[in-house]
Amino acid sequence: MNLILFDDNDRLDAQRMHLRDPVRLRHLREVHHATPGDELSVGLVGGALGRGRLQSLDDTGAIFTVTLDREPPAPLPVHLLLALPRPRMLARTLEHVTALGVKRLTLLHTRRVEKSYWQSPELSPEKIRHHLRLGLEQARDTHLPCVTFEPRFKPFIEDRLPAHLSGRRALIAHPGMATTCPRGLEEPVTLAIGPEGGFVPYEVERFEALGFEGVHLGERILRVETAVTALLARLF
Amino acid sequence: MNLILFDDNDRLDAQRMHLRDPVRLRHLREVHHATPGDELSVGLVGGALGRGRLQSLDDTGAIFTVTLDREPPAPLPVHLLLALPRPRMLARTLEHVTALGVKRLTLLHTRRVEKSYWQSPELSPEKIRHHLRLGLEQARDTHLPCVTFEPRFKPFIEDRLPAHLSGRRALIAHPGMATTCPRGLEEPVTLAIGPEGGFVPYEVERFEALGFEGVHLGERILRVETAVTALLARLF
Structure with missing residues (x-):
């Protein structure tokens, strides 16, 4: 917890x-060993960053x-289209991409996404928000990413995308594509990343028909969470 | 398991x-649904890659x-000096960096590494080798990284490094350094990455005195496993 993130419900008055x-609270006591008078990094969800001086701390609150x-750090100019990862990897991936500065994330169904993943409790708004907040607290950021779900591939790619x-x-990252992933872009990017096992050829064609350029990261096949971080770090 | 990795103990004769x-074996049956006649990607630890045709499969062996x-994919020309992460993160980090192509990894003690991490069962040769193999199988590579331990900072940095x-x-990645991390290097690099909480100033000075350039990845503070992947993807 590199940042204590408040939201408007935590506000007592203009300054407190x-x-x-x-x-x-436990983290504050057991990791920070915080005592009244200490100053810590704080932020307001959707707002600014700053410093907070601890006035009081007991079992019920601080x-x-x-x-x-x-101002919080600049966002990455990316809209990430990610095939829904399996639940445990989803949780970690949400934290990684939030910490890296992604603000728009669409979780997408594709052929090789197991249908059961869409029933996972990890997709509840509370769980999603929990992992996004952990990512913000890690990176000292305050703006929550906007996460949307597209459990049907075809209506999304035809009607909404x-x-x-x-x-x-627009880039689609997929092993075996012709071009290596570009570096240091400054323009806005929409980046599509497939599931474990990749997109099927039909899906790649649908993205290409919309103008997506195929890019790869080399011969190595990476886990989704590794690939997402590697692609974002290389692109921006 | 994108690759079935054999070692010399698995050899029956020149071809089998x-x-x-x-x-x-369970993965082969339950995920690949493999049956005799199937062809799968195989490799020999320390050797070449190729194809394997399944001759027989029962409960005791295949x-x-x-x-x-x-040939396996090219290695990254990097020697990674990584402050020992906490055990669960170590396991994942070993898989990430192996999949990304790191072949030399030194796990280092620094001030902000908890001493108890050095007692973790995750540091046993069997556990380390297990995670390295998972990384190789993920990325379809065959060459195990060489992992060394340096549980004392000073003798390492003075006598061996x-x-x-x-x-x-030589680069040291640390938040707040003057230069942003360079991109697309082709030369050999030694890259030092600190623990959660970072290197202490004395440690940064010792690296700098040996000619390490300080680099950063921006304002955001990343978890070690995210930072390692992001740095490697950006550098190479």
């Missing part, structure tokens, strides 16, 4: 925030006086 | 390999006729 979440005066591509470079 | 490991005729730096570019 009240942290009541037992997990973060009160901070906060000064929020800095085309409207989101204007003015963006 | 005998897989007996129960975990991989026999493959193999043709090993391709200098001899390994000749002809290499």
